[in-house]
Amino acid sequence: MDNSYGYKSEYLYKAIEDTGETIRFLDTKAGAVFAGISICLTLLQISSGSIQNLYIAMQKNTILFGVLAFLFLTYSILVILSLFYSFKTIKPKDSIIIQTDNYTFYQLLYIGNKAEYKNQAAISEYYEKLRNMSKKDCTLSILAELLKLSYIRNLKLKNSNLSIMFFVWSLIPLGMIYxxxxxTCFK
Incomplete structure (x- = not known):
């Protein structure tokens, strides 16, 4: 019996656990972006009286009015992009296809990715597959799961970073509006 198998399987389980924790953290970051945007929108709503005064003052000067309209439009676009990528971060990814090198993986732990989520096989069938599974089959199935989770993590990381970037950029026109x-208050 190969003594290194225990270390290898432990490594794979630990990698899956770490990847899962990273995915949860990225979802939390996306939630923080939602909170940040909510705070900014609340501040805009609270200062709506000042914004109306600014609008009235800027109507007399078309250049400044155009700048203000551009700032509001830029802020709105950046917030929408930030929200879009936050939603993409949080939305679960289904039906991930990985390179399998013509190997059929056992999918014992999955009921299915169909819209109706009905069980396609009986429990006894899953039990038989598990009972007949070799170490290699088990390791390859765990490795496939790690690859899928890593792919999900990379997608979420990309979307989360874009969401944060657009949120931070949206603070620039918001700051300029303030x-x-x-x-206008000091005029």
């Missing part, structure tokens, strides 16, 4: 409001 600076304009402060300047």
């Amino acid at each position: 600076i304009c409001m402060l300047l």
